[in-house]
Every structure is written in C-alpha cells, then in structure tokens.
Amino acid sequence: MQDDINLGLMKRLSAAIIIFLTGCLAGAQIPVGAWRDHISYIRTTHVAVAGDIVYASAGAGITVYNKDDRSLSKLSRVHGLSDVDISSMRWAEEKGVLVIGYANGNVDLVAENRIINIPDIMRSNVAGSKRINNITIAGSLAYLSCNFGAVVLDLDRHEIRDTYFFGGAGARLSINDMEFDGEFIYAATSSGLYRASVDAPNLLDFSYWENLSFLPGNTRIYLSVALFEGSLYAVSMSRPGNYQCFRITGESFEQFGSPSSTPLGVRVSGGHLAMFNNDRLFLYGQGNTLVREIDDYGYWGLAVRDVEVDSEGEIWVADRSHGLIRVRGDNFRILVPPGPYSNRVFSIKSYPGRTYITAGGRDAAHTNLWQRGEYTFFSEESYSFNIDWDIHDILFVKEHPSDPEIKYVASWGYGLTEYREGNLYARYNEGNSTLRSIIPGDNFIRIGGMAFDKDNNLWVTNSGVPDLVSVLRNDGSWLSFPYGGITNHSQAGRIIINRHGHKWMLLPRGGGLFVFDADPYSEDRSADLYRRLSIVDEDNRRISNEVFSIAEDHNGNIWVGTNIGVVVYYIPERVFDEGSFPARRIVVEGARDEERGYLLNNETVTAIAVDGANRKWFGTEKSGAFLVSSDGRDQIYHFTTSNSPLLSNSVTDISVDPASGEVFIGTSAGTVSFRGKATESPGSFRDVYAFPNPVRESYDGPVTITGLVKNSIVKITDISGNLIYETVSLGGQAVWDGLNVRGQRVSTGIYLIFVSSPDGMQSHVTKLMFIH
Secondary structure (H helix, E strand, O other), X not given: OOEEEEHHHOHXXXXXXXXXXXXOOOOOOOOOOOEEEEOOOOOOOEEEEEOOEEEEEOOOOEEEEEOOOOEEEEEOHHHOOOOOOEEEEEXXXXXXXXXXXXXXXXXXXXXXXXXXXXXXXXXXXXXXXXXXXXXXXXXXXXXXXXXXXXXXXXXXXXXXXXXXXXXXXXXXOOEEEEEEOOOEEEEEEOOEEEEEEOOOOOOOOHHHOEEOOOOOOOOOEEEEEEEEOOEEEEEEEEEOOEEEEEEEXXXXXXXXXXXXHOXXXXXXXXXXXXXXOOOOEEEEOHHHXXXXXXXXXXXXXXXEEEEEEOOOOOEEEEEOOOEEEEEEOOEEEEEOOOOOOOOOOOOEEEEOOEEEEEXXXXXOOOOEOOOEEEEEEEEOOEEEEEEEEEEEOEEXXXXXXXXEEEEEEEEEEEOEEEEEOOEEEEEEOOOOOOOOOOOOOOOOEXXXXXXXXXXXXXXXXXXXXXXXXXXXXXXXXXXXXXXXXXXXXXOOOOEEEOOOOOEEEEEOOOOEEEEEEOOOOOOOHHHOEEEEEOOEOOOOOEOOOOEEEEEEOOOOOEEEEEOOEEEEEOOHHHOOOOOOOXXXXXXXXOOOHHHOEEOOOOOOEEEEEEOOOOOEEEEEOOOOEEEEOOOOOOEEEEEOOOOOOOOOOOEEEEEEOOOOOEEEEEEOOEEEEEEOOOEOOOOOOOOOEEEOOOEXXXXXXXXXXXXXXXXXXXXXXXXXXXXXXXXXXXXXXXXXXXXXXXXXXXXXXXXXXEEEOOOOXXXXXXXXXXXX
C-alpha cells in the first residue's frame, strides 16, 4: 500500500517545493498560510550521492547539495517528507530513487518531483521496535534491515515483497546491515553474522540461514558489513566501546585495521572501502592499500557516521557533529543549511522580527536533563546559536525592554546569566544576588520563569527554596520575597505580569496558581497583596491544579492551561477580593448536542499564545496545535502530523512574531512555523504595503496587506474604481485571495487598496500590480 504525494499539486507545500526542485534556500518572508522548518541539519548520519546531487540525512530533515550550481536546500516534512527521525537512507541508482527509512518503520521514496510514502511497516502489527537500521540496494529491490528482521521492498511496484524473521524458537534478532556477494546474502545481526544462499528455496525459513560460527564471539553484535575485492568486511561489537573489523574470505578470517582503530562501520563506494569511527576515516583502494587517512577537517575533529566517494574522487562525509562534509584533496568544506544547533525545544520567545528557541529542559519530576547551555536566535532569515559550556538546561531567554542587545538567560540549576552585545556580562548566583541554591553551599539555582514589569524590573521565580521570587531591579540591585511559606509549595514555574502589575505564577506539580502584587523597592512585606489560587469553578469545585501554561490576552483576561483543558479568569483585577475567585471553562458547540463540551477537554495544554487579533493558539501534549477565535468558542485550525508539516503532536511551546504573524511551534521533534493572518497593530498606518507585489502569473497564493491599524476596513478596487474585494483586518494585517466578487482570479492590471480605521479618522491608499 502506498500514499503518493505529487509535489506539484500540493498547495500547502508549494513554496517548499520550489526550494526542493530548484535547490535554492529562500531568503525572504513566507506567504500567509505557508510553513517552514527551523530544524538542525548538523547531526548527519547518512549520505547518498545521486549524480550531481548529494543528500545527507540529519534526523528530522535532509540536506540537499547541488554540485553543479553549489546550492544548498532542505528536505523535511515541510517539503513533503512523511515523517521525522530518519534512521537510514540510500540511493537506488538503477531506479533513480532515494530510499528513506525512519525509526518508526515508515518509508519514503523520493523520485523526480514526487514523494511516495510506503507506511506498511509502520502500520503493521509487528511487536516492538520497527526501526529501519540500514538499507541495501540490489537492482530494483531495497533490503531494509530492521529491528525485527529484514524487509524486501520492490521499488518498481512500491510494495513489500518479503519479510525475513531471524532467530529460532520464535525469537527475533535485530538486523543492522545486509550485503550480497552473488552466492550468499549476509546479515549483520544483534547476535552474530548470518548468511544464506541466494538460491535457497525459502529464505523466509530461518533454518536456511547459517550463523558464521567460525568467527570469534559468533553471537556478538554485528553492526556493519560490506563486500570489497572479493572479501567480506564485518564490524562487530563485543561490548560498548570495543569494536573490531574482520576481513572474511571463504571460511577464513583475519582482523582488519589496527586494534586502536575501533571501527564503527564500513562502506564500499566509488571503488573504495571506507572504515570509520569517531576519530578517523580510513579509505582503502585496490589491494586493500590505505590511500587516505583523515583525522581532522583542518580545525575540527571527526564524528563520521557514513561515507561515499563520487565518480570524481570527491569524498562526502556524514558527520554527527559537523554536518555534510565535502573532501576535495586537502580542502574540507562544511555544507549545512541554516538552522538551529539542535532540535531540542523547551521554550520559544518572539519579538518583532526576532525569535529565541531554548534547548534545555527538565523531566516530569522537574529534575535536570543536563542538556548543554544552548539557545538559537532567528532574525532576518538567518540563525545564530549561543552555546555556554559552563551551564546546562537553559529554559528561557528574555530581551531587556529598552535594549535588545541585553539578554537574560534562565537555566534550571545554573541561575540567571546576562549577556550584553553577545558577551557574558554577569552570572547571577548566591554571591551577587538574592537567588538561592537548592543545595546549601552550592550555586545550583533553578529558575522557573521570568518577566519584566513596566518599569523594567526583572521578576524571577526561584524554584525549590523558601524565597520563591526575586527581582532584579532596574538599578542593578536585588530583592527577594519569602513566598515559599505562604504558598506551602516548593516548586515555582512560569510567571507573567498583567496590565494591572499583578504577577501570576504557576505552581507546577499540583500547586495551582500564586498571584501577588509587591513593591520591588520596599523591603516591608506587610503591604504585599497575594493569593494562592486553587483552580475552582463557580460552585467552588476544583477543576485542576495541574497547570502548564499561562497568558494574558488583549482584553486583560488570564488564560491558563491545565491537564484537563483551558480555564479563563475574566476579571483578574478582582483576584485579591475576599471570597471565592472562580475560573471559567469555555463551552464549545459540537455538530450535535451530545458533542457540546469544554474547550480542549481532557487535553494537557502545554502552551498558550495570543495573536494580533486576540485569537488563541494552544499547544497540547499529545494532540498538536489549535487556533481558536478570540472568545475560544470557534476552532479555526487544528494542526497535527496527519494534516500539516507539524513535526510531532507533542507541542512544547508556541510563540507569535507580533510584526509578521509568523507562529513558531516547538515540538518534541523540533520547530516549524506557520505564517498566520493576524499581526499586532502599530496603532497608526505606518509602512503599509502589500506582498507579493507584483503578483506574478506563477503565484497562486494569498496577497497580504500589512502595517494596518486594528480592525481596519480594507477595500480593493480596480483602476476604474470598481469594488473587487472588501474585508476587515485581523489586528494589523489583512489577506486577499486574489479573487473578484465572482470567485475568479483577477485580470492583469493595477489595483488600488484603500484602508481606513474603524472610526474613519485614519486612512491610507497603496497600489498593487497583478500579472495574470
């Protein structure tokens, strides 16, 4: 069974298809309704040379390099791939097909201008892991080495031909690699090296497969196998860190390479045998003569995972630490499309034209993941990443409101770090701040959240200690607040400051909410207002105190994400009044009465973001991302891996660029973005323009008019004044589909765009050229 994706016909992929087919990396904003990925192409594991095109897989995507025009492009779910977590890849020369295997058993075939998905293994009822470890091409067949056995894929018919299960008495061995020598089929397995005659009457019968018991440790793990100059080369692992390569000729064998070479794999390509590991690449030619040894790329060490040699003798390396490497003589060139350093995402924060993605984390028990101190900065279509090797688990990045070159980085265990113009300025700990360590005498300081108030004071939650909150005042001094005893809860999470100056703080792991109002310049706590909130309904029944996300909308309402959906506080300024302070659950209508229910009922809502039209974006733990109307009652979008390029249905965070409306969605597999219709309004008509302009005959997407005041009235006419289209902006932006009132694409010509504020006090006119 197959799912055939015709790239030329998929409108949601049209912008990305141009990237893939032309081999160019776009350097401009994407249209409204389009997607793009923000994934890392550094950690490459497989390389395939297809004539003038070189492919290198990197987990969630593939680097595509064109040797003719020297262009780099990307191939990911945004461009039509069906999945993420690529575990194997090979080029089938005879059929002109790139075969891609995934860790979940899914398979894609990339051929000319289409991608064919073969999900049979993924959808099968095979128990346990379905990971495709390697792919061996034999004419029109692809042999897939899987964790449960071997699968033979017919590249002509796009279907599974056979499945071989290895192991006696019902046991199943993992297959790591396969090879052919014309007489035998060899399989490197998790318990020895096996072979079977190509003429065996039934390869499905395991009794026809023979373990090469003459090899030492014949039940050890075999990782890789390759045929070169009549001998078989096999890499085995007796224990972690102890690898050997054997050269096998007939029934005899010998260890190949020096004992210190510890090979991870072997590969035959371009008339050479490549043997590689984390430190070196060895290339052998005729007569097993060592013709090249590479131990660095000039400045960097190696982490080789795959190698190919092309017809011109150039060496192409998939390097786990550096990306795709081209080796031409003594020259080394790293070929990596722009993107983050890694695909880990904890939080995303967007400012106008600038977005930060943090790569730290903590587990469900709020213990450290020990990820390197890393965040990525995306602006003006380019990426830069900051790696601080002295800290781990960066959770949040905030810019100073008056100077974006001053950045504050919060970590889970390493306190707060301040950077100025890219340089380390201060690392705040027990010695120079009121932040406190969870380990007495150490500086293991866990920051759960931070937010600036209107006076540019930075409020920081300090988890696990009695003084749950500290503030870095705008004069550089610090003050702490002993709220741990008041909350009777040791965990402190994200914090927001609303329009009334009240601080709303999440108390993770069942603590509900804590709201307070305190003077950052007074050490007298007697005037503080505070309240711990158990999230209850109008009848004072608990809804849930498991809280994960929080946001204030344009009307001042507070939206909170829990493990059973969303609640809203509609009059948050009354939070300190006596008596009950209930939250509201939004009732949404279904197609039938019995389908009425609460907004995102029983979903764990991990992220909330508000766009320029006051609409709400929600990220969930298992069900993808949602966009709902400003009141939450109408669903506008529900994006999942089934209907969008979303990389995973487990969403970690969402942020909206207020200037462009681009929605950044972080998931457990990486980040993608979607260009939304709504932007924040500038308050007056500034820099009003339409794009694309001109609209060329090859473009069939929407036209965007931006720079508008909130709820602008937009009218589009032809040059004679005939009304073509009318709408109201979403925040500071309006979208036109390019159709006239009869639903037809408009003719070639100049069109006038008249915009006015809702009260008619402001107006503006701009022009647009349409080429049809």
